[in-house]
Amino acid sequence: MRMLQRWMRRLGMTLLLPVAGITLLSAQPVQCTGPYRGLPEDEMERRIDTLLSRLTLEEKVAMCHAQSKFSSKGAERLGIPELWMSDGPHGVRAEIMWDSWLYAGWTNDSITAFPALTCLAATFDPAAARAYGRSVGEEARYRHKDILLGPGVNIYRHPLNGRNFEYMGEDPFLAARMVVPYVQGVQENGVAACVKHYALNNQERWRGHINVQVSERALREIYLPAFRAAVTRGHAWSIMAAYNKVDGAWCSENEMLLNKILKGEWGFDGVVISDWGAAHSTRGAALHGLDIEMGTGPGRPGVSPKNYYDHYYLANPFLEELKKGTLDVKVLDGKVRRILRLMYRTTMAPQRPLGRKNNPEHLDVAYRVATEGIVLLKNERRFFPLEDKEGLTIAVIGENAVKKMTVGGGSSELKARFEISPLQGLQNAYRKATIRYAQGYASGKYAWDREVPVEADTDSLREAAVQLAQKADVVLFIGGLNKNHFQDCEGADRRQYGLPFGQDALLDALTRVNPHVGVILISGNAVAMPWLDKVEGVMQAWYLGSMAGKAIADVVEGTVNPSGKLPFSFPKRLKDNGAIAFGRTSYPGDSINVQYKEGLLVGYRWFDTKKIEPLFAFGHGLSYTTFRLLDIKSDRKKYASGDTICVLVTITNSGDRDGAEVVQVYAGKPDSHVMRPLKELKGFRRVFLKKGESRRIVIPVAVDDLAYWDEPSHDWKVEQGDYLLYVGNASDNIARKIRITVGP
Numbered sequence: 001m002r003m004l005q006r007w008m009r010r011l012g013m014t015l016l017l018p019v020a021g022i023t024l025l026s027a028q029p030v031q032c033t034g035p036y037r038g039l040p041e042d043e044m045e046r047r048i049d050t051l052l053s054r055l056t057l058e059e060k061v062a063m064c065h066a067q068s069k070f071s072s073k074g075a076e077r078l079g080i081p082e083l084w085m086s087d088g089p090h091g092v093r094a095e096i097m098w099d100s101w102l103y104a105g106w107t108n109d110s111i112t113a114f115p116a117l118t119c120l121a122a123t124f125d126p127a128a129a130r131a132y133g134r135s136v137g138e139e140a141r142y143r144h145k146d147i148l149l150g151p152g153v154n155i156y157r158h159p160l161n162g163r164n165f166e167y168m169g170e171d172p173f174l175a176a177r178m179v180v181p182y183v184q185g186v187q188e189n190g191v192a193a194c195v196k197h198y199a200l201n202n203q204e205r206w207r208g209h210i211n212v213q214v215s216e217r218a219l220r221e222i223y224l225p226a227f228r229a230a231v232t233r234g235h236a237w238s239i240m241a242a243y244n245k246v247d248g249a250w251c252s253e254n255e256m257l258l259n260k261i262l263k264g265e266w267g268f269d270g271v272v273i274s275d276w277g278a279a280h281s282t283r284g285a286a287l288h289g290l291d292i293e294m295g296t297g298p299g300r301p302g303v304s305p306k307n308y309y310d311h312y313y314l315a316n317p318f319l320e321e322l323k324k325g326t327l328d329v330k331v332l333d334g335k336v337r338r339i340l341r342l343m344y345r346t347t348m349a350p351q352r353p354l355g356r357k358n359n360p361e362h363l364d365v366a367y368r369v370a371t372e373g374i375v376l377l378k379n380e381r382r383f384f385p386l387e388d389k390e391g392l393t394i395a396v397i398g399e400n401a402v403k404k405m406t407v408g409g410g411s412s413e414l415k416a417r418f419e420i421s422p423l424q425g426l427q428n429a430y431r432k433a434t435i436r437y438a439q440g441y442a443s444g445k446y447a448w449d450r451e452v453p454v455e456a457d458t459d460s461l462r463e464a465a466v467q468l469a470q471k472a473d474v475v476l477f478i479g480g481l482n483k484n485h486f487q488d489c490e491g492a493d494r495r496q497y498g499l500p501f502g503q504d505a506l507l508d509a510l511t512r513v514n515p516h517v518g519v520i521l522i523s524g525n526a527v528a529m530p531w532l533d534k535v536e537g538v539m540q541a542w543y544l545g546s547m548a549g550k551a552i553a554d555v556v557e558g559t560v561n562p563s564g565k566l567p568f569s570f571p572k573r574l575k576d577n578g579a580i581a582f583g584r585t586s587y588p589g590d591s592i593n594v595q596y597k598e599g600l601l602v603g604y605r606w607f608d609t610k611k612i613e614p615l616f617a618f619g620h621g622l623s624y625t626t627f628r629l630l631d632i633k634s635d636r637k638k639y640a641s642g643d644t645i646c647v648l649v650t651i652t653n654s655g656d657r658d659g660a661e662v663v664q665v666y667a668g669k670p671d672s673h674v675m676r677p678l679k680e681l682k683g684f685r686r687v688f689l690k691k692g693e694s695r696r697i698v699i700p701v702a703v704d705d706l707a708y709w710d711e712p713s714h715d716w717k718v719e720q721g722d723y724l725l726y727v728g729n730a731s732d733n734i735a736r737k738i739r740i741t742v743g744p
């Protein structure tokens with residue numbers, strides 16, 4: 001038998017002992033082409049029952065914790081393979097060493113870098129999210145990963161969170177609509193998505209211990225809907241428990257979040273994986289919902305770096321409790337059942353596609369998402385598009401024109417096969433005009449855990465840029481944030497709302513010598529713009545991955561008409577943001593607790609309700625053409641719970657270019673008997689129209705989506721009475737309000 005096993009393993013097959021009900025060969029390393037095919041549910045559960053009866057206690061416990069930085073054990077004796085995981089979410093991360101965070105130095109692990117999730121959210125295009133998920137899933141599959149650690153759907157609560165760029169913005173409806181197709185796309189490959197960071201990890205500062213205090217309503221209406229959709233509609237196979245605490249309990253051992261809501265109410269049948277180092281106790285993890293413990297460090301008393309996986313909370317200490325009988329074996333079996341289920345869906349699925357990476361189709365998807373997500377914020381005197389013509393001199397100024405943005409940011413850092421910089425993109429696109437470049441300012445190098453001092457002579461950099469601007473016809477300033485520590489990066493929050501590295505002063509100097517300045521901001525966060533009145537155009541270009549430079553150049557030059565919409569509000573001043581407005585107890589907290597004092601009023605809900613004007617509103621985004629929304633109405637006037645309201649709009653591209661527009665429907669309840677934001681996004685549709693073209697479109701709004709979370713009954717409740725539907729192309733640009741009634 002051993003000989004046979006060895007021989008089969010060499011051929012890439014695994015022998016399962018002939019156990020009743022289990023086919024002889026597991027599907028593990030057998031690489032099949034063709035579409036994904038999983039086992040029928042009942043067959044899967046039957047096989048799991050059999051495996052559970054054959055696995056020893058030790059083998060089962062070994063499956064509940066890491067065996068290396070990014071893998072957990074199977075059971076070789078029974079042909080159960082290991083599980084391999086990788087970050088996530090913008091591409092598949094380079095290989096990491098077995099026991100350390102160092103890169104392994106492989107030469108075959110470069111990949112396609114996709115735009116950051118903020119950009120994906122800005123497309124308001126669920127089909128793009130599906131294509132994105134499918135493509136990144138194919139790359140994960142090709143790289144032999146069973147779990148992709150992403151997407152992230154923590155809500156954008158304030159502009160200082162260092163990880164906002166990895167998430168899908170401030171609106172729960174938008175994030176929910178975008179996360180479902182992403183998850184489905186990844187999982188079509190037989191690769192599990194791991195939706196993170198569950199829940200309320202809305203700041204990096206003190207993320208390892210801060211306790212979030214949030215109202216039940218805000219939890220249900222703002223912070224959980226995207227996770228809920230990922231689970232109930234996207235059928236995510238795994239979820240990552242966050243570092244922080246919620247209501248006094250660690251997220252990795254949180255009875256309310258994990259057992260009651262996720263596994264109970266939502267019927268999640270997948271695996272809860274701890275964030276790396278987020279587990280804190282054996283009994284807590286065992287009893288309150290964690291299934292696989294990852295990343296627990298060796299830095300604890302009595303733990304040596306040699307055998308530290310055995311000291312994980314869900315390793316030997318767990319085994320001891322099970323042996324003593326202080327923990328029931330059923331607790332262990334529940335976890336292993338979930339892990340085996342995930343394996344049958346991924347590495348032991350009967351058929352999985354092979355995957356592929358760095359192929360033209362993935363680059364196309366990356367390019368499409370990037371171009372659809374770029375947001376034109378301001379455009380005076382038609383600064384954009386900037387036509388390519390003989391005799392035109394363009395001064396491109398700013399470090400972000402040449403800086404690699406797939407490098408840095410923490411765990412989402414990528415080893416891109418290539419990354420087209422904005423400067424390269426512009427140089428390729430502009431054949432007639434002359435492009436000259438000056439760096440203008442400098443940041444330090446990337447280090448994920450500290451700020452590296454700037455070594456450049458900043459005065460000379462600025463002087464050279466000003467001189468270049470003086471001689472040019474137009475200036476394209478390409479700046480913003482970057483992926484360094486204290487910028488858009490994991491592990492710390494931003495320290496200021498304004499642009500870093502002296503960019504405000506530089507922009508001031510540039511606008512003094514040249515009246516035609518356009519700004520391209522590369523960031524995953526809102527920034528202050530004290531220079532806004534002095535520049536003619538502003539474009540929000542995110543972190544766009546491999547195809548960044550081409551996407552930016554094509555939108556700047558006008559080959560592509562911008563159509564992205566902001567997935568979060570830009571406040572004029574930091575203190576205009578709801579979370580920040582309540583002072584330190586509300587953000588960043590007192591280092592022990594943080595109280596979400598703004599409650600439901602996150603993002604535009606705050607600006608709208610408090611009548612504070614933002615710098616740029618949620619949903620805002622200009623175009624090179626013009627759109628008119630006409631004949632806006634609902635199909636009926638009266639509805640009941642369970643109905644769908646059809647909002648009808650005739651949209652006309654009345655300008656002189658083809659392009660896409662996003663029609664948005666918000667709902668509000670003026671005389672509600674509970675506090676409600678003025679209006680909330682409840683439907684949207686992205687439409688592409690040729691110039692002069694008109695189309696009648698329908699945007700469905702589910703009446704049940706108008707529900708609020710009723711704290712006394714701990715349930716959703718659809719209030720009867722009148723509602724207002726606000727239809728427009730931005731939260732601050734409403735073409736028409738429609739009154740409808742919800743009756744019994």
Ligand code: BGC
Nearest residue numbers: 087088149196197275276411
């Ligand atoms: C991050 C996760 C990531 C994990 C593994 C953690 O520090 O918070 O998002 O997936 O590391 O790299």
